[in-house]
Amino acid sequence: MTTIVTFIIVFGILVFVHEFGHYFFAKRSGILVREFSIGMGPKIYAYHKNGTTYTLRILPLGGYVRMAGLEDDGDTLAKGMPVGLVVNEQGIVEKINLSDKISLLNAIPVEVSDWDFDQALFIKGYENGDESEEVTYQVDHDALIVEKDGTEVQIAPLDVQFQSASLLNRMITNFAGAMNNFLLAIVAFFVVALLQGGVVSSTTTIGQIQANSPAAKAGLKVGDQVVKVNQTKVATFTELSSKITANPNKQLKFTVKRHNTLKTITVTPKKVISNGKAAGQVGIVAKQKIDHSLGAILGYGFKETWSVMVQIFQVLRNMFSGFSLNDLGGPVAMYSFTSQAAKYGPVSVITLLAFLSINLGIVNLLPIPALDGGKLLLNFIEAIRRKPIDPEKEMLLTLIGFAFLMILMVLVTWNDIQRYFFR
Structure with missing residues (x-):
């Protein structure tokens, strides 16, 4: 359970921070962020503010940012689709309901025949099933669409799309x-x-040697400072470790400083399999130092x-x-x-x-x-x-x-x- 919770937290932080970068600079650039979601799957909670709908979804893995005009953003309107239109006192559409899960008070039932939310901002259709007369409504620039799952997002006119x-x-x-x-x-x-x-750093000085390891058998001792490997200088334990890992079953000549005297010791890293790949090990642990x-x-x-x-x-x-x-x-x-x-x-x-x-x-x-x-x-x-x-x-x-x-x-x-x- 500890691993699962830790994994969800780590993965969630990674995705949130990544997506927040896109969100923040999109907003600063005038791009409409229609939705900022934490999690995936069915919606648990939604809150709309300043053009963006913030949602919390049931699967606590991942998340996404829906920027207007991109390939993963689009309205699901279709000709012949029944929708509900909520209009203001001037007869301009403020909300378009596509969901059969939600009923909006005073919504006008319309069967859609045409629409344009990019530039002209209108929607056409037949009211109350009356196909004898097509009615055209102007749509507000910041009108909301209630999507099929009940999520309210703002429409995306051309001037606030990513490409603009x-x-x-x-x-x-x-x-x-x-x-x-x-x-x-x-x-x-x-x-x-x-x-x-x-700051903890690992030096090239040997802090521990495993018993019966290649290092022990070769004669390396605790306190030895590895200066070179095959005449190549090593300044950090990471460099030393890389040399060892890359040479399984191959002789390496370690130049070590012991009591201010340089010695050359031949060590052959044993071959081990790590993550499906061959790697060398000699059985040493670095001595660490801390800079406060x-x-x-x-x-x-x-x-x-x-x-x-x-x-x-x-x-x-x-x-x-x-x-x-x-x-x-x-x-x-x-x-x-x-x-x-x-x-x-x-x-x-x-x-x-x-x-x-x-x-x-x-x-x-x-x-x-x-x-x-x-x-x-x-x-x-x-x-x-x-x-x-x-x-x-x-x-x-x-x-x-x-x-x-x-x-x-x-x-x-x-x-x-x-x-x-x-x-």
């Missing part, structure tokens, strides 16, 4: 989700440093975020030379990581939150249609061409990208299930 914003504002809005994820990681790492009372200074604590969020970003980009680069599903992880992998982090307390969970937030930000910026990065790529192409891309072609690219992501998600999820539950 300037190119720069659209680019900022597309980038804002990932930007917020990076900012969340910075804040999370800063909180980690506060909770630890300072305020400057170190303040800078930790930025330094650690940048460090993780560099590592992720290295992984992405390596994927071009040898792609493997084991390099990717979906919700199942996230759940597994959360389960492990929850065992070690808040610091581990917040560290995981930061790591996942950076991952989410970077993945969303990949130039794949349907992702934020794909949208940004189309924005750049539009800037070069100095004219918008054909909406139909953009829709086709988005559908192709979405199909690719869905197939990849299925493959990754199945691979994760095999890795974490049947290994």
Whole structure:
């Protein structure tokens, strides 16, 4: 239960922060955000204010922002559909009811024959089943539509649609989700440093050696400072660990400083399987040091975020030379990581939150249609061409990208299930 609750909280924070970035900059750009949803599925609660309907939905995983004019936003009106129109004293439509779950007082029953909510702002139809006379109503710029599930959202005239914003504002809005994820990681790492009372760093000095490990058999001792591996200097334990991990069953020459004397010791990392891939281990644990200074604590969020970003980009680069599903992880992998982090307390969970937030930000910026990065790529192409891309072609690219992501998600999820539950 602890893992489930932690997973929901971590996943919820990641999605909320990401979507809030899009929401905030869309509003600042004059783009109508029709709905901001926390959760997915059937609606539990809805509140409408300043053009946006805020909804809470039953499944506590994910969320979304409906921006006017995008491919995932559209009204479900159709010719011949019965609707209820609520008009003001001037006869202008203020609310259009499409739902058979809700009855509106004084609503005029109309069978729709035509409408335009983009520019002309009207709706036509036959009142009370009388097909002898077609009636036209003007629609208020900020009129509400009661959708079939009972959710009230504002109509989206052309002037408040996404495409009507300037190119720069659209680019900022597309980038804002990932930007917020990076900012969340910075804040999370800063909180980690506060909770630890300072910045904990692992040195290249050996703090512990496992019994009967390759390190013990090779003659390494606690207190040895590893200076080089195969004549390559190592300044951090991360660099040392990377060298070891990448060389299973291969001899490595460690240059160590012991009592101010340099020694060369040959160590052969044993081969282990980690997440479906071969990796080397020698059985050492780094000696840690803590910097309690305020400057170190303040800078930790930025330094650690940048460090993780560099590592992720290295992984992405390596994927071009040898792609493997084991390099990717979906919700199942996230759940597994959360389960492990929850065992070690808040610091581990917040560290995981930061790591996942950076991952989410970077993945969303990949130039794949349907992702934020794909949208940004189309924005750049539009800037070069100095004219918008054909909406139909953009829709086709988005559908192709979405199909690719869905197939990849299925493959990754199945691979994760095999890795974490049947290994």
